[in-house]
Amino acid sequence: xxxxxxxxCTLKTTGKVFDDSxxxxxxxxxxxxxxxxxxxxxxxxxxxLYDTPSxxxxxxxxxxxxxxxxxxxxxxxxxxxxxxxxxxxxxxKDAILRERIKAYLEEELKNKIKIIHFFELLEEKIELxxxxxxKKNDYTLAFYxxxxxxxxxxxxxxxxxxxxxxxxxxxxxxxxKVVDFAFKTRCCGSYLTYxxxxxxxxxxxxxxxxxxxxxxxxxxxxxxxxxxLCQFNLENYQNKYKIFYFTYFLxxxxxxx
Amino acid sequence: xEINILEEFLEVCDExxxxxxxxxxxxxxxxxxxxxxxxxxxxIFYLINNKEEVLTKNTIWLCASCLNCQARCRKDxxxxxxxxxxxxxxxxxxxxxxxxxxxxxxxxxxxxxxxSPQQLFIAxxxxxxxx
Ligand code: SF4
Ligand code: SF4
Numbered sequence: 001x002x003x004x005x006x007x008x009c010t011l012k013t014t015g016k017v018f019d020d021s022x023x024x025x026x027x028x029x030x031x032x033x034x035x036x037x038x039x040x041x042x043x044x045x046x047x048x049l050y051d052t053p054s055x056x057x058x059x060x061x062x063x064x065x066x067x068x069x070x071x072x073x074x075x076x077x078x079x080x081x082x083x084x085x086x087x088x089x090x091x092x093k094d095a096i097l098r099e100r101i102k103a104y105l106e107e108e109l110k111n112k113i114k115i116i117h118f119f120e121l122l123e124e125k126i127e128l129x130x131x132x133x134x135k136k137n138d139y140t141l142a143f144y145x146x147x148x149x150x151x152x153x154x155x156x157x158x159x160x161x162x163x164x165x166x167x168x169x170x171x172x173x174x175x176x177k178v179v180d181f182a183f184k185t186r187c188c189g190s191y192l193t194y195x196x197x198x199x200x201x202x203x204x205x206x207x208x209x210x211x212x213x214x215x216x217x218x219x220x221x222x223x224x225x226x227x228x229l230c231q232f233n234l235e236n237y238q239n240k241y242k243i244f245y246f247t248y249f250l251x252x253x254x255x256x257x
Numbered sequence: 258x259e260i261n262i263l264e265e266f267l268e269v270c271d272e273x274x275x276x277x278x279x280x281x282x283x284x285x286x287x288x289x290x291x292x293x294x295x296x297x298x299x300x301i302f303y304l305i306n307n308k309e310e311v312l313t314k315n316t317i318w319l320c321a322s323c324l325n326c327q328a329r330c331r332k333d334x335x336x337x338x339x340x341x342x343x344x345x346x347x348x349x350x351x352x353x354x355x356x357x358x359x360x361x362x363x364x365x366x367x368x369x370x371x372x373s374p375q376q377l378f379i380a381x382x383x384x385x386x387x388x
Contacts, residue, residue: 009375044379045322047341049269079376151324152335187288187323191380194365196319199292228374
């Protein structure tokens with residue numbers, strides 16, 4: 001099946017391994033991903049002020065581009081995913097905001113675009129993935145969801161589950177040991193890494209402690225993520241566990257590395 | 258600073274602050290509250306009581322928009338939007354008085370700045386630059 005794909009800025013630069021592994025994986029799994037023509041920054045965070053609709057122009061423009069070709073859009077960066085979803089939600093909920101954005105763009109978003117996380121496509125291909133994995137290793141996997149896939153409630157992918165576990169299910173169906181740890185949806189500290197490092201250090205430490213409680217042998221445990229921010233903060237502020245993008249991990253299993 | 262903070266706030270943000278029952282669940286669920294001069298719940302309390310000091314407390318710069326509080330608030334209040342609005346009110350006010358202190362890039366560690374994901378850096382600018 002053919003999908004429009006929105007990589008976002010980070011996946012083209014510091015998060016290139018994420019983008020590369022998504023592209024390679026989808027080739028192997030016969031998912032046709034076509035980059036959204038003339039896509040650009042999603043504006044990184046969702047902010048809405050009554051008097052400044054320009055704060056939402058970026059994500060809405062990307063969705064308008066999408067609408068010219070399709071009614072769904074695939075993305076994998078947790079931040080882009082979250083911003084696109086929230087912007088679209090505000091756009092359709094708030095008539096005044098919608099009118100102002102329309103007036104500015106001279107184009108409108110007619111219907112809701114289905115924003116799909118790349119993981120949802122992998123879920124559909126689980127049997128194929130299972131048959132392609134050459135060598136199973138004995139790692140225990142801790143999937144760190146973070147904030148952006150799980151909140152705000154009612155909007156994000158996993159926001160209706162008190163305790164999201166789709167990633168754990170996915171990987172245990174592939175035959176892995178998975179750990180369910182209490183802090184898997186807690187904040188990693190986000191952009192405070194620039195301004196209040198202690199806060200990030202503490203956030204990361206709490207996540208690590210919460211994994212510790214569930215893991216017998218820490219050398220055998222990997223953290224997986226779908227968020228470039230989490231990847232950065234968890235790589236920088238702890239060195240107990242290795243952390244990978246989940247697509248990179250899957251790809252290396254399939255390639256038998 | 259002498260501004261009518263409540264009025265200014267209501268002009269830019271439609272978050273339903275008057276619904277707040279001051280239960281403090283937001284403060285209790287906030288992973289950053291330990292570092293805050295005023296907890297989220299108290300910021301809302303100050304705001305409702307039109308106390309402009311909220312603008313000079315570090316809370317508005319510390320909220321990481323993680324939405325932990327939003328997911329738990331039984332009155333459906335999203336504190337991250339309140340913090341965003343207050344931050345912008347502050348930045349605009351400073352700009353009006355030509356007092357805008359630039360984001361001090363020099364103070365950020367070089368290795369963090371160079372290696373951090375683009376998304377994070379743009380988020381930083383979105384939080385500290387006025388619109
Ligand atoms: S959790 Fe909600 S109702 Fe309770 S104090 Fe915080 S904002 Fe107010
Ligand atoms: S959104 Fe802000 S105030 Fe709410 S829990 Fe997260 S950091 Fe704390």
